[in-house]
Amino acid sequence: MILSLLWACLLMQTPSPEPPVPSEALAQLQAGMDAEKQRDLDGAIADFRKATELAPSSSIAFLRLGNAYMNRRNYAEAIPPLKRAVELSPPSAPAHQLLGFALLARGYASEAIPHLDFVHEYGALGIAQLQNGEPVEAISNLQTALAKNPGDPDLLYYLSRAGTALSSQSLDKLLSVFPNTARGHQALAQNYYAMKMFAEAEKEYAQALALRPDLPGLRLELGQVHASESEWDKAEEQFRTETKLQPGNAEAAYRLGDALLQQGKMKEAADELKRSDSLHPDMPETLYALGRATGVSDPIVAEGALARAIELEKDSPLAGQAYLLLAGIHRKQGKTELAEKERQQFRRIQALSDLRSPAKP
């Protein structure tokens, strides 16, 4: 998308000062442009090539030839005439632009960078930098390009990749330069966790905690490892410590509430989930968990929390779960019609979810 836009604009720009061009060469150039208008690219290429032979010092002839090849997506053939155009007219922005694109298209990212930089072609420059292993620079240039074209999916894609590359690069550096730091162990632990190697993750978190027991977030993550293993008592212990380190962290409060809930400690769970909700209102997961924790002991609180979760989530699977939970509460209260309506809502959302994620073969 970027390429096509720029190519379209390119030929409207005037190259830098040219030596005089013989009239025969000018005629060939005109013929080539006419052929281009008639979409006769092969004819245009032949005319432009003849023009370069007649006027070997004319950067515009080489530029036209290179552009014709670009239009035919023959980037390999486009590169030599475009390089020659740049040699003949070093300040020529169109020549740099086209050469930068051609080189990038052929994978010569490092060669493309100075040409794209010269013309401030930030999007393509960012892509070239990403491919050249320069994610920091790439992110900066892609963000600049995105500011001009906010909805460009290519730019968004490459920005996302650049972020990942930067993260990976930073992690590699952390692990190679500072392996025995708390952050180093934490990073390793996260890797193990992602690979479901829970025992190894726990060991790394333990080492991180030994080095920096008060580092915020460590216990939250370790608690989640325990939760993934359904070791809810251990998860509770870590989340509880995290909530002491970060009493204002709504996620820590939610995680602690959920761990308590999973162990059937309903009253404590409800208290912690209410606290989480007060710290960060309207988190659907918190509201749903609060509904579960209070469904038996305090149906009024449960109904309020679940209704709000439904309001926020609309037709999401969580909203479906909230409807089902409400149906159970109302069925128990003898409100059978209401319960039936809520079950129907659950069924409706369940069907929507099935449509969204069809069964795997």
Next chain:
Amino acid sequence: MSVVRMSNAGLLSLLCALALLAQEANHKSDPVFQVSTLRGVDFTLRNSPTSRKYLIETMPGGVALLDYNNDGLLDIFLVNAGHMRDPMTNPFSFDRHEPAYWNRLYRQNKDGSFTDVTEQAGLANAGDTNYGMGVAVGDYDNDGYPDIYVTNFGKNILYHNNGNGTFTDVTAKAGVAAGGWSVSAGFFDYDNDGQLDLFVTRYLDWTIEKSKTCGNEKPTYCPPGQFPAVANILYHSRGDGTFEDVSVPSGIAAKKGHGLGVAFADYDGDGYTDIFVANDVTEQFLFHNNGNGTFTETGLDSGAALTNDGKMLSGMGVAFQDYDNDGLPDLLVTELPHQPYVVYHNEGHGAFTAQELETGFGALSGKSSGWGIGLEDFDNDGWKDAFVVQGHVFDNVETYDSSLSYRELPLLALNHNGHFEKADVGSNVPVAGRGAAFGDLNNDGWMDVVATALGERPQIYLNRGGKSHWLVVTLRGTKSNRDGYGARVQINDQVRFATASGSYLSSNDKRLHFGLGSAERASVEIRWPSGIHQVLRAVKADQFIVLEESQQP
């Protein structure tokens, strides 16, 4: 430096106190069971696992506790699986004619040892084309001798107990061979006509030819969703030793699922026995008995189909008894790890709510895969406890998730006023557990467990006993079916629904066991399936009683 001197009396008191503390600590940590071997029981459950990961390999096998010769001692029937070749080649044979793959009946002797009577009883060869699964026990012809129904991948077999120590294969005459992949089965009387009917769960539409392997680099068993769902089967007894397949007219066949466990109870108190089917990754089925020969599946409407979060369960085993002594049968369903075992609490009026978190039961099961399950009062305190046999489906699960295990210890969850707490089961040898049957093997008034494990000898959990009181009731129906299946028996504040079914693939001691705690006497109230109501007052504790159905309402 100062020295505190203590008088001899003071020192003695301290020592006594310490000794008492130590004794108390020891008492608290004493396991309920002693893991034992039973002299004469040399069975091995041979499931023959292959590299092809044929799905049937990981699903056997059942066990039944029954008194086949009416000598008052529980005997053990164990279902074997079969020989699988790797790969299986046509014509398929599981070599069940070879003694290594026989089902086995062990008769209990008076000294507590067992004698293998398989061959003389006529139970030796279960058919080369049958890969064994489960067992149901019931006196379908009301002749006073328990009959045995064996489920298979292949054809099922009904063995009629001849009353002389032998059995006869009456499958063809009775018309209950089924076919396909049958799993759990149970006898019950759904129309209260005094004749036991038969329900058979079926897992999925699978054959050796249709088998496939999942897991790419780490081949393993495919999940049930890879194969079409199938309907369960209901056989109605005609009362003449033959059965009629009424799956379609009864409405049972209208629902297809991945049936594994089955249990029976009258959950809404209308006098008709209902059916719960534990389905694997399908909604659980609660078939409400309409009292007119038909059933309506009410799982979702009643709140017993899904988890509280609206998710499917990998339902495997099931117990359908009253855990909180409110007189209503509840449901405990076992399933795969990272999904808590489910407790559906019966709220009355046909409604259930999932209470696994509130009861603490869910928190005990997070990393485990549960199969056979029983709700029995193992410590005789008046509250039914849960015992779950465990072990993952995949024999290579550790390569998928290092926190899970193929071999596991069973779970013993003692029930304290409706709240479950994990207790020492008395074993430290994990196995790939599957079936489990519950009963009082040594007639000491304390419930024991016989469990099966893939590739292993049966696991015997003998209850160490204690001081609490108990009462064991044997029902003898006259107007109702002779086993009294379907009766509601209340003793003091506790209720049991008479059945030998439940668990997974297995059949329990049909005698009804009650822990009485400190009570030395009990009032006994029975509502028979016939509608007859009987009450006995001040029954002395610590005895086995036989209650015959009275002739008068």
